[in-house]
Structure formats: structure tokens, C-alpha cells
Amino acid sequence: MLVAAVVLLVASGSGTAAPAGSTAAAAGATPPHVRLVPADGATAVAPAAPIRVQATGGTLAGITLTADDGTSIPGTLSRDRRTWTASAAPAYGTIYRFGGRAINDGGSVPVTGGFTAVDPTQLVRASTSIGDGAVVGVAAPIDIRFDRRIAEAERATIQRGLKVRTTVPVEGSWAWLPDNDRGSRVHWRPATYWPSGTGVTVEVPLYGRDLGLAGFGAADLTSTFSIGRSQIVRADIGSHRMIVIRDGKEVTNVPATYGLESDPRRVTRGGTHVVMGKSSTVLMSNPAFNYENVPMHWAVRISNNGEFIHANPASGYAHGRRNVTHGCVNLSTSNARAYFDSALYGDPVEVTGSTIPLSSRDGDIYDWTIPWNQWKTMSALPSSVARRLPR
Template sequence: MAGKFTTVAPVKTINAGFQLADGQTVGIAAPVIIQFDSPISDKAAVERALTVTTDPPVEGGWAWLPDEAQGARVHWRPREYYPAGTTVDVDAKLYGLPFGDGAYGAQDMSLHFQIGRRQVVKAEVSSHRIQVVTDAGVIMDFPCSYGEADLARNVTRNGIHVVTEKYSDFYMSNPAAGYSHIHERWAVRISNNGEFIHANPMSAGAQGNSNVTNGCINLSTENAEQYYRSAVYGDPVEVTGSSIQLSYADGDIWDWAVDWDTWVSMSALPPPAAKPAATQIPVTAPVTPSDAPTPSGTPTTTNGPGG
């Protein structure tokens, strides 16, 4: 049978990528991030094509964060920290998917990763100390110095940060604070606003008694190295007692600074419909009418669910 068909070339295709590597082991607060190389007009269509499967099952949700210069981005995080040892599989069926305005998805993607041990950093700024906590208890308890807070830019931000990078040697610059290309050791990045946990011998006299930094958390060289060697991508760092909240202005991962109700409202899809209320069974059965028929014969037993 003869026939013909026509195809329509897409106006453009949009590429995407994960921030995690396939097979990576991460901390209990690591979000899933999909970064696109262009803005997306039909975010709902894209979100419907994304699935996350965890073992054991955990509650989580997608949220569209404000577009960055390179394009749209969508994050998925669990409602609470992952249990240690959770496996996570992400499936993005994006190839040929209409993204709106004549754009289509360039490729399908999948990702498998696992959650490692549970490790949380507790960082109360008024204590001038930092604690590293695992399921075994407090495994590190170090004197430190937080942001001086004389200026807003020097305040160590309040809220749950996430470890994203670490460097045994790092050169720091802060023109507003008057320094450039300063060599620091054992630097663990916890925010893209310039916050690190790192060694700083220059603040040794303040560590444990006062906050004097430009926003970083300063440790001794020995203590910084010990913490550095324990840290992995996705570990939460819970800063409390500070005057300024971590927010969108502070970098790419501020997911845990958003309360859960707000987070789910940032989805492009409507919330799932509420399940109807279960029929209530009365505690006391009604009285049998006096004129009701009396059963006779042999009753029949049927095996049903739960039988």
C-alpha cells in the first residue's frame, strides 16, 4: 500500500544533564538536579516525564527553581533526609517530548546513585563549636569561628547547607573584604555564596570563643583535615542561631531552606487529589427490626480477601 508522510523539524532541541554521576555515593541531603540548556515554557509536560524510585520508598517532590543563565532547572528532594543506604533511580523520558514553543527534548536520561552513611554537621554559631554527628553519635567536636556578622555579607547563613565540593588546597578571593588569591587548606564548600568549612591558622585565637570570619567556618589545620576527609557531596550542614536565612541569593542548592509545603507548591503539576474519606463503620450495630426474616438453611462460606 503506497502512502506518504511528512515530518516537522523542531524549532530547537533542548539538552539536559544531571549534577550527579551514575553510580555515585552521596550524603543524606543530596538533591537530584536536572539542568537544561534553555528556558522551558511547558514545565508541566517535562515534569510528567520524570520519575524517581527509591528503595526503601521515601516521600519526595520536584520543584522548579528560578532559571539560571544557561536555562531552566528542576530539583527533586525527599521530604526528610534519606535513610542511610537508600538507592535512588531517576528516569527522564525526554527524547522528542514537546517542551513548548516548538522545542523538543534532545535525549532520554537515567541516573542511579546510592546514599551512604548518615552524617550531619551541627553548627550553632553562638557556641563557637562545630559537631559532626553520625549514627554512632558525635564523632567530632571542634572549636571554630563563624562569620563576624558586623556586615550582612559576613553572616554565616542560617539553615541547612549541603556539601558540594572539597579541596585540599584552595585559593580564595573576596574583593569586598579586601583580599585576593589567599591559599587555604582543607576547604569544604557548603554554599555557592563563598561559605566553606576550612582551616585558617590566622583565626586560631578566636576559634572556640568568638566569631571573626567573613562568613566561613574556620577550624585549626588538624581539625579541618579530619573533617575534610569525612565529608562527601550531599552531607547536610545545619547552621543555627544566625541572623540571616540561607536563600536563593546564596547559590544553587538552598533546597532545604524551603519548608515542605512551599517546596511542593513549586512543582509545575497540580497537587494530587485528596483521597475520599473512608466510610465510618458504626461502633454499635442498629437494632434488628422485629419483622426481619429469620435466616434458614446452611450458610455458604466464601473465601475472599483476608480469608
């Protein structure tokens, strides 16, 4: 009867007693006290919540945490051997049981008890445009997209876990952009363009986190990438030319034509665009102007409102002379191909002289149109300098 009482007391986390026949019991010594986190019998435990075993008046030995299917969760023991902490998260919807002992000079007591991880009805997934090993331009923001809307109350919780580490110190800040029909999104961008050659590691610890009405995090997200050479397009609409500056030197200065300024529907938006992708052929449509699926070549996308830098021999008569397009930057085929070959995701395209500024209505990446001081106010937490990666 005494042994059964001991097991019940340890599992509850409220105290322990030495088993019958132990030295502690025989000598009248105080047995170790064991505390479980989460407590024995807990249900709907978030996998990201702390999981540990703590001993008072003794040390721990042989601590295990095992699922019903036999898989185990590893853990680490503190230097004083009084605290065991799980070093991996449990699986959703799984029952786990503790094992091991707490020991002092008088004897030991078993560590027993268990909990059930939550089995969520909906999961939140995160993605980014920058994959492992990518080389990107100096204006590339770190974009984290969630496939469900994250409420204001949970944004700070998420952001506290986000990490951006760089090989050189870079001042930057997270900013939550307005939700769209796909969910919520948070971007990190530096105060000024990235230094060329910077190595970047991003960590989004999402798995097991309770995100309120959105659900629970489906999986962690990480990405390690680098910043390539500095290449900046300077596109002055009034000059009818497009200039490319690479690593501080002008390498291209070619005739171009931009959007027709007399029609607001055709104006090339002003401000810093960011290269979002490129394709050797894009089928372009604009029903308002009676064309559909017209193939255009060597197309570099610079916004989600239909703006590209691309070849268009049909507008050649206007290149370097006047602006006639429906918002794109038109070049000759040879000039467009040369720029296409040099362009990276994240390169800045600085459009000046326009009557209509680039804005959130024009797509996902308008980060550089927001002044730095305003950008920092869009963070759920104060901004900070990214940490230097260990060499």
C-alpha cells in the same frame, strides 16, 4: 491500475482494498483496514510522538520501519497481532518508511507509507550533579538542569515523564526553582532526609520531546546512585564550635569561628546548607576586603556565596572563642582535614544562631530552607511517593 489504487489508499491510512488476484477480492471479503501513526506523508514529526501501525479486520505480519540509510526502528506486536508499536525513537531529520502486510482470512494488503522526523533548529540538554554509581549524603537533592529556559506550559509535560525509583518507599516531590542565567532547573527532594543505604534511580526521558520555544530534547538522562551513611554537621554560631553527628552518634566536637555578625556582608547564613564539593586547596578572593587568590586548604563548599568549611591557622586565636571570618567556618588544619576526609556531596550542614537566613541569593542548593508544604506547591504536578525498585 487496481494495485496502484490499493497502495495509495493504505498509505493514506484512510482504508485498504485487497490486491488484484487475492482471495479476499475473489471471494468479495472485506480486506483489512490499516491505520498509520503518524499518517503517511507527515513531516516535522517529534521523535517522542507515538509511532504505530494498527489493523482493523485483520492482523499484522512482518512490520518494518526503515530509514533511507537502511537503519531500522525495532517494534513490538500486541498479543492480538493487531497493533505494532515502535520501541525506539527515530533520529532527527530522517525519512522513515513502513513495510509489512495486514492479513485476514481472505488475503492481505501491503503496509506502505512513511514520515519525516523533525530537524530541530535548537536542542535542550539536561544534566545532573549526581552521576552513576555515586554515593551521596542524606540531604542531596536530585537536581536536573536544562541549558535553556523551559516555559511554564512545557514544565508539566516534562515532569510527567520524570521518574524517581527507590529501594525503600520515600516520600518526595519535584519543585521548579527560579530560572537562572543558565536555564531552567527542577529538583526532587524527600520530605525529610534520605534513609541511609537507599538506592535511587532517576530517569529523565527528554529525547525527541517538543518543548516549545526552548526546542526539542537532545538526549535522555539517567542516573543510578545510593545514599551513604548519615552525617550531619551542627554548626551553632553562638557556641563557636562545630559538631558532627554520624549515624546518630556524635563523632566530632571541635572549636570553630564563624562569620562576623556585626557586618551583614560577613555573616554565615543560617539554615540547612548542603555540601556541594570539596578541594584540598581553594584560592579565595574578596575584593571588598582587599584580598585575592589567598590559598585555603581542606575546603568543603557549602554554598555558592563563598561559604566553606576550611582550615585557617591565621584565625586560630578565635577558634572556640568568637566569630571573625568573612562567612566561612574556620577550623584548625588537623580538624579541617579530618572533616574534609569524611565529607560527601549532599551532607547537610545545619547552621543555627545566624541573623541572616540562607536563601536563593546564596546559590543553587537552598532546598532545605523551604518548608515541605511550600515545596510541594512548586511542583508542576501533584507530589507522589517514589516507587520501590524491583528486588
